[in-house]
Amino acid sequence: MLSQAIQDYLKTIYKLEEDGTVSTTAIAKELNISGASVTGMLKRLASMKLVDYNSYKGVRLTNEGRKIALEIIRHHRLLELYLREALGFPLEKIHDEACRLEHVVSQDFLQKIEEILGNPEYDPHGHPIPSKDGDIEISNEKPLVNFRNGDVVIVKRLSDHDPQMLSYFEKMKILPSTIIRIVDKAPFNGPITVFFNGESQIIGNEISKNIFVELYEEKEEN
Amino acid sequence: MLSQAIQDYLKTIYKLEEDGTVSTTAIAKELNISGASVTGMLKRLASMKLVDYNSYKGVRLTNEGRKIALEIIRHHRLLELYLREALGFPLEKIHDEACRLEHVVSQDFLQKIEEILGNPEYDPHGHPIPSKDGDIEISNEKPLVNFRNGDVVIVKRLSDHDPQMLSYFEKMKILPSTIIRIVDKAPFNGPITVFFNGESQIIGNEISKNIFVELYEEKEEN
DNA sequence: AACAGATTTTAGTCCCATCTAATTTCAAAT
DNA sequence: ATTTGAAATTAGATGGGACTAAAATCTGTT
Structure with a gap:
């Protein structure tokens, strides 16, 4: 099992990747940690083949890394929707809760809530929910x-x-x-x-x- | 926030405490870690005033430590019941899932599920659920x-x-x-x-x- | 082409939570 | 009272993931 820290890095890089390769500083800002820490972790991620990393040139997810990122995002979005639909959470509280839960829920858990929600396609903010295989709708609103x-x-x-x-x-x-x-x-x-x-x-x-x-x-x- | 490790130690000590003071080895067995690791952590817990610890004489929770242990146990048991009642988990799977969730759910989350469950008193195994203030039924079956x-x-x-x-x-x-x-x-x-x-x-x-x-x-x- | 300022990386440290190996302490039995 | 075996502790190491300070690299401007 990948650590929560690693999962968070991959998720963050995925989100930032829309604008080409991702800079150390962008990740550091997003995760609220120092740039030096990010450099260290990027090396680890590269050695695990989860990212392609060139010093001073930014980083991109490998296919493997992207797959994992999408898995976490899938957890996150299903959880957000469940918190809202089944537990009646207000919109502004679902994100933080989902951020903590996304790393620990089992496949069993996800399957149950997915069923209960009726195989939903979007989270409460309107983000598409990735499929189990890591497919995700490209949206252009x-x-x-x-x-x-x-x-x-x-x-x-x-x-x-x-x-x-x-x-x-x-x-x-x-x-x-x-x-x-x-x-x-x-x-x-x-x-x-x-x-x-x-x-x-x-x-x-x-x-x-x-x-x-x-x-x-x-x-x-x- | 206390680390997950610390929460697990306190929970374990609470469970073992029924038989007087708790030995290093008993904790080590329960948590599947080495005795040396336990000794180290017991010192930390003692310095945090969460346990009373005397070398070679075992350990007991302080009131503060017990309060935290019961808080975690409360999370665990509410979650077990929710997994079973609301998500239809089989009895044998609820424990592991609750063990992971118990460290990350918010008070908001717990309050919602407690409402949905109708302020339950027992988890699916029949264990009493501690109240918010840390009161718990003493049972003698x-x-x-x-x-x-x-x-x-x-x-x-x-x-x-x-x-x-x-x-x-x-x-x-x-x-x-x-x-x-x-x-x-x-x-x-x-x-x-x-x-x-x-x-x-x-x-x-x-x-x-x-x-x-x-x-x-x-x-x-x- | 060289410099300034921003970005990034390196070097070295720290804390947490674990480990193994070696040592110490305890308690039970002779 | 000594021995002995179990239990517990100490010593020292490791890996993860963060930090700061200093050095290196990049980029845009003159």
């Missing part, structure tokens, strides 16, 4: 702020970095599947007036960068 | 083997050390609350014929030492 007046969009995913922001989303009832019409974007990166759930709301420009949406295609009645 | 022909007893608790035995109990439907009549004890520590759930069964002498029961007092109809 964009931040709300990128869209234009009059656009009607559907929320696909919320950024989950800031618990307070999540708490705000929950209070506002801005959640995955929410359908939003952009009424007005104030100039100079000002607030955005939107319409959803039957009323107008104003949301800040910064926050709107953390709501990831797609253009909403009206479905035909059947 | 005796092994089935101690009773005599004709006695009618109620199962209070099953020994949870051997998963295979638990699996056997489950298959036999010998569980806490089961009412058993002792029909015949074969001589020379032979097997015991018992009657319960409408049929006779024969159980081995060894196994009967792991079923803890009390004399059953017939309740009046009301």
Whole structure:
């Protein structure tokens, strides 16, 4: 069994990898540890063939490393959903709890909750849940702020970095599947007036960068 | 936060404490580690005021140490019950899973599952669940083997050390609350014929030492 | 081409929790 | 009272994973 520390490194590298190779400093920041510690661990991970590492040039996951990262992410997202659906956790508390549980739950446990949840595809923030084999949907939603007046969009995913922001989303009832019409974007990166759930709301420009949406295609009645 | 190792030591010492002070070797056996390691840790625990420790004379929990041990045991037993009741785990698998989860679940998590379980008093093996303040029922049931022909007893608790035995109990439907009549004890520590759930069964002498029961007092109809 | 500043790595330390081997202490029996 | 065998402790080592301080490397700018 890989240590919790190693699992956390792999998970972090996976998340950061969207922007090409991953720098020592980026990992250090994400995990709140010193750069020197990261260098040390990257060498270990490289010797275990979990990452490809070149001094001063950053790091990438190997296939093996990615597989493990996705396994942990699978645990995390299933747990988040279970905490929310079965235990009624508020959105802003699920992340931390899942971060601790993800390293210790057994396959039996995961199988049970997956069944109970009905083989879900997305976690409560809208992230896709990797399959047992490590397949994961590639999603390409964009931040709300990128869209234009009059656009009607559907929320696909919320950024989950800031618990307070999540708490705000929950209070506002801005959640995955929410359908939003952009009424007005104030100039100079000002607030955005939107319409959803039957009323107008104003949301800040910064926050709107953390709501990831797609253009909403009206479905035909059947 | 105390390390998982420390939590495990305290839990183990608590369990062994029924027989007065606890020896280094007993702890070592229980945790599957060397005696030398235990001596080292006992010194640390003593310096943290979690145990009273005298070289060569064994160890006892302080009140503070006992409080923490009971907290962990509370986690463990609530989790065992939840795994069984809510997730349908088989009896023999709940212990290991709970051992891993008990160190990482939050108070929020425990509160939720306690609610869902309806503030239970016993875990699936029949052990009392400590309260939040660390109060725990003192129970005084005796092994089935101690009773005599004709006695009618109620199962209070099953020994949870051997998963295979638990699996056997489950298959036999010998569980806490089961009412058993002792029909015949074969001589020379032979097997015991018992009657319960409408049929006779024969159980081995060894196994009967792991079923803890009390004399059953017939309740009046009301 | 060389320098400045940021990034990264090296060198050396620390703490936790374990280990083995060697030694000490205890307690029971002669 | 001495011996002896078990139990416990000490001594010293190891690996994991973090740290700080110092040195090395990279990159962008002049």
